[in-house]
Amino acid sequence: MDVTPNHIDKTPVGPPSECHETRGAFATLARSYPRGASLGLHAHQEAQLLFAARGVMQATTTRGRWLVPPHRAVWLPSQRPHAVDMLSDIEMRSLYVDPAHVAAHPKAGRLGNEFVVRVAPLLRELILGCFADRRHPERGVALGRLILFELTEAEDPATFIPMPQDPRARRVAELVLAEPDGIRDLEDLAAVAGTSARTVTRLFSQETSLSFRTWRQRARIMAAIEALCGSSPPPVKDLAHRLGFSSTAAFDYAFKQVTGTTPTAFVGKGGG
Structure with a gap:
């Protein structure tokens, strides 16, 4: 997907009139999307925490692509262009935060860029708690403030793949992402x-702070995560073969280098 500032829709997706609840500094939006749905490149006035309560989605910005399986969420600063693709049926939960509130937060310096976080049990309950009780607005504000603190402690780049900006390297990156099995060698891709x-x-x-070999390996692992988080995940042995790994052991090793866990454990934990 080409993500360039020349094609930004400034109309917010999920404006306050469509939100589940508005609490001044914070607003929430709960939506379901079918597999294959896409939210084209757009930007919000507010900062946004994008969480998959169920399913797998992909968020794309000019910096790169974030795979968002369950137990992951993406933080997007105010006015940050992004697109979202649903890789399975999705239960999306979005928390919108007024930029002035972000700027006044003690952890504001850490919230100026987009990043992925691991949603541990505490953070998950804080997020879902914002949608659960509308009787006490001050409770929602307190939950929102706690969420911002938790975000800055939970950054996890395991499901992020940076994208180069040079058109030639970008083209190579797109070719690799389209064919993660790695059949083409670098010389062919460059040509x-x-x-x-x-x-x-x-x-x-x-442009990515990764060698091409390391970047390509990460792309293969991202493809593996997408497959493992699908409705019918393939056997690990079959997936390793499909992605061009020499053996299941080699696949396990590469997967653990990126995610910190094995493919089997990753699935067992619902995405980490």
């Missing part, structure tokens, strides 16, 4: 993008 393998290697290192 399709109209450049050299050496240039691609340099650009990936400069």
Whole structure:
């Protein structure tokens, strides 16, 4: 998906009139989406915490792509262009935060960029608690403030893949994401993008802080996570073969390097 500032819809998705509840500094929105639904590139006046209570989605910004399985959420600052794709049936929960409230928060410095967080039990209950009781607005504000504190302690880049900005490297990245099995070698990918393998290697290192080899490995693991979080996850052995790993052991090792756990454990924990 091409995410460029030239195609931004500034109309907020889920404005206050559609929110489950508005609490001054905080507003909530609960929605269900079918697999394949997409929210095109847009930006909100408010900061947004995007959480999948059920299902798997993908959030894309100019910085890269975040895979959002259950037990993960994405923080998006105010006016940050992003798109969201539903990779399965989704129960989406969004918390919108007034930018002035974010700026006044003691952890404001950590909330200026988008990032993924691991939603541990406490953070999950805080998020869901914002949707549960509308009788006491001050309770919602207190929950919202606690959520912001928890976010800054729970950042987890395991499901993030940075995207290079140079058009040649970006083209190579898109080719890899479209074919995560890794059949094409770097020279072939570079030729399709109209450049050299050496240039691609340099650009990936400069623009993603990852070597091309490491970036490609992460892309394969992201594809694995997407498959494992689907409604009918394949056997780990079959998935390893499909993604071009030499063995299940090699796949387990690569998966653990990125996520900190094995594919089997990842599924057992509902996405970490």
